[in-house]
Amino acid sequence: MKSLKSSLHQIQDRFTKDVLYGEVVGSASDCGVIRLGVDAEARISVESGALRFAPLDTPGWGRQGIAYGPFVRQAGLAFGVFMLNGHNNSQTFPQHAGTPHRSSRGRPCPNLKSPFKTHFSSTLLQENLAVGWFDHPVPIQPLETGQAFVMQGHPTANGRLCAATVQGLHHLLLDIPNIPIYFLSVLREKGVIFYAGSITGNRHLPALPRLRPLAIDPYDLGPSALYAGIYQSILGENGAQADTRVYGVRVVHVPEWQGYGTALIVDPQPQLGRKAALGGVWQLEGPGRLLDPKEPGGLFHVRLTAPASLIWRYRDPDHYLALELSPQEVRLHLRYGGKLYVLAREPHPYPTQDPHWVQVLDDGQALNITLDGSPLFSEKPVLEPRLGQETGVGLKGQAADLEVHPREITLPPTLELGQPWQAKGQQTVFAPYLNQAAENLLITWEPTMGPGTLMPAEGGLTIEAAGLERTVYTIPWNHPNFADLECEILPPEKNRKRQAQSRAGVCFWQDAQHHLLVALSLDETEQAVVGLLRFAGYEDPHSKVWTQVTGRLYYGVPVRLRVVCDGGQFQVYLDDEPVLYRALRDIYPGADRLQIRRVGLALSGYGEDTGSIFRTWIARK
Template sequence: MKSLKPSLHEIQDRFTKDVLYGEVVGSTSDCGVIRLGVDAEAKISVESGALRFAPLDTPGWGRQGIAYGPFTAQAGLAFGVFMLNGHNNSQTFSQPLEAAQHPSRRQPHPSLKSPFKAHFSSTLLQENLAVGWFDHPAPARPLEAGQAFVMQGHPIANGRLCAATVQGLQHLLLDMPNIPIYFLSVLRAKGVIFYAGSSAGHRHLPALPRLRPLAIDPYDLGTPVLYAGIHQSILGENGGQADTRVYGVRVVHVPEWQGYGTALIVDPQPQLGRKAALGGVWRLEGPGMLLTPREPGGLFHVRLTAPASLIWRYRDPDHHLALELSRQEVRLHLRYGGKTYLLASEPHPYLTQDPHWVQVLDDGQALNITLDGSPLFSEKPLHEPRLGQETGVGLKGQAADLEVHPREINLPPALELGHPWQVKGQQTVFVPHLNQAAENLLLTWEPTMGPGALMPAEGGLTIEAAGLERTVYTIPWEQANFADLECEILPPEKNGKRQAQSRAGVCFWQDAQHHLVVALSLDESEHAVVAMLRLAGYEDPYSKVWTHVPDKLYFGVPVRLRAVCDGGQFQVYLDDEPVLYRALRDIYPGADRLEIRRVGLALSGYGRDTGSIFRAWVARK
């Protein structure tokens, strides 16, 4: 075994060789370094070119994770991880702990319509993933022992991305779809800066190889030796399970990030008339002292002592945003066209003269603002597109330790670990006019599975009398290795006491024993997109994969569901936004490719459908 003295300076692990469950910790990585960590239940493996974390029987920190190191802490040392979390909203099971510890004793959900709804009545563990730098290869409490990205469960959204910092948990982005993410954490002379990127169309993150600066921790852990780690505490919700997959890990020193890195402005002690450490000379203009960087800021991090203000998106004295911290409250103002608008306010609970850390994430359309790590005004982003391209940054009152970083940066080539699979069909094959249903159109769709009857409906087609059984209507498909299916679905409206439900979607069909259904799952308690895979006649109801989409799926409002599959993996979109990705082997290890012989319309069978209408359909290859 290689020596563990703190002499490592570079790691690359692409998981090219399979490793059995329970044998990953202590195995040799692609670059010859021993993988460290903890695998209390022998649930970690390497398979099909990716690390796999299977769900723990007994959830908890300090039981599952891998690590690399030790490393001597130095400015510019970067840790990149390209991965797919099992479910961003994983959290403690609401069932008794005994059932969670013994999966064989689990009782099926009463209707199987929703074995993945979030319940917080007995939540003991909300954070499910930690990726970053730690003071130990297997920390018992990684949120207290590291500076790392953290994924946190949420009662209504699909998980919240946070950062574990020396001062506590920093909230970053709410509602993270279940698609691959590249996490990057970079050590600085003091502290850590965090970046992330994902697929094109992600609601919060740019498409790789672009990254978004997301957080700054200005403090050190206080140890000269660190470990780069990925740690999991729980996977799944209320019995539903999904494995985490890690595609690549990289640790490398980036010389150009030893100093100010990607910053546009840096100044520990801003002062009028003095040159900032980076960004120019502070000048007096309008409401305060000002700098004008070369591009709009996306990450603002500053320490304010009330009364004080952070000013940004500054064009002139009559056009800018200002966050004002007083001894009684925090107020967000927009100055536009010579008028001042109060966008949000919140009482300030602190009456002392202590300084407070303010962080603003600004993508030009929406703002995420935190005070000492906690969300200000709202958990959700504040939509504000006005002045989105203005670059001026200003301060008023007592401020220190200002940093401004751009909205996006380029991932250095030395840190590249691949890109998300995101292929779309380029040639349209079949576009029936569903809103002009006639007998010959109904004959186009062949009954393939289930008792439901395909019938004309107002503006399209509907599948009636399916009950709780899966129903599929399909057409032949000649491109056996690829299909891109898009349909517009109108979920039923609420109608008095009648419960409205939608289970409508699309199907990639090989035969009755092998097929993939991607469908809506909409009822009074759930707004989700789910994917159900049947292989060799086997379909585990607890192995469905899904994403909560509470802000994209409504009763009586049409939505475009698009699913693309190449037989080995699939990507799902709602109204062009990517919301769900999986490889078939992510669901069932060792799964063979699906040969797509037919494609069509479907009701999933996991719950009733009370009248969803298929209003449009496009099949592409």
């Protein structure tokens, strides 16, 4: 290990030079610094301008990851990673300790939702990714010896974003789509603060170069020498596996973040009439002592000892939100127009006189509230748009170590690692009226693959009698390097006699040996959007890419599926929300660009479709 005298000061790695599998650890980064880490199965490579983590045969921590360092701990040292996780819901079911559950391919068979149907605990959830600061270049238990972002599998959602802190795992955001994310963790005088950003339309995170403050760990990890690392434990979910891609890494000192950084309010010991360390003088008004920052807070972090309250979105004594911590219960209430509305309540999980850390994430529409890192009231956020633009922040009772950060910040230029690909068609090329006479249908739509028959249906078109075979109907396309396809799909209603299923979607077609299909996957066990690539006649069912969309896809409720593809990568939207992104080379390394010669509507063939109706269809360039 390097001495502290030879510790690094900064890193920039954009993975511009290809490196063979098994040779990344020990290779030189773009800035000349040697990449550290572990690659027990020779599954890490650099290809097409990005680091690649391929799935492990034997999952577990301490087997796959890269690191940079050591770095001397200093306030304002920031670690940024721009990446696409293989699948945010990657997880495995532990059969016995140390015995991976394997599929017929010899790789771990990521489970299989059945064990999670009725109940689950931390022993059944599997954290799959850790990105942040660690005490060793190859931590055996990174969640216990690091301060880092962590992605955690979940029984019903598409993964949960957490933070590994000194005191344990802190839950942040539930249901993270499989799209690129920028993770940023910044060292402070004491502890770490976490930020993240993504692409336009993400329900949780702002579009780069904007970032959302997400968590604060007020404690130090311990060692004065730290390593910036990215570690993977497992890749795969429901029998499908995809590689993780890292587009860039940056470690740099940000001088303006040495002190209070992006905070609006900081006060270790809030007292009435005294000036806060940052944020002004505490004034008595209405429910407690108050400050009025210049903009609404998005991250609130404070230590409360019951009975005590955190107050925010404060306008006046008749309009505000408050989280009340009493010895008996925790209660979230809204005072609006002088009336009191109890939004949520539950018994106090720790009925003692000890202080407890409260954190609130507030984007103006939804509230994610935790007590000592665990979700309060529900795993899902509390939806509350009222008073969303109010700025007042207050305290009542015994409180300490208050910190408030804005809802968004701008990423400093020194930490930029490029923008995610996100294109949309600007000109409509084809928007047929689908509810037309049957004899006109085949003039427009040509049968291109499969046995199904395109038929009129109430309000649109349906593909009948396809069974379990892929069926594609297309039109010619004269723009081989770009297509933007959008359709409104009405999944079938539930039927007592027959299980309702939907496999309807869109297709980007070069020929029978090369095409991309993106479709719904709705049945009694799954609500998902799936991407299927056939290249050189090869299509591995285990290499499908998908994202779970529980709560956004229902029987008998129309949904808009939009897919944009430039032949090298594609982005999927469901009702305008980005839910899935992949480059073709992420699925099959070395895959050439797809020449889009035809576009159309399709059934995936991965399960039966029992009557989905295509109600609208638009093609843009």
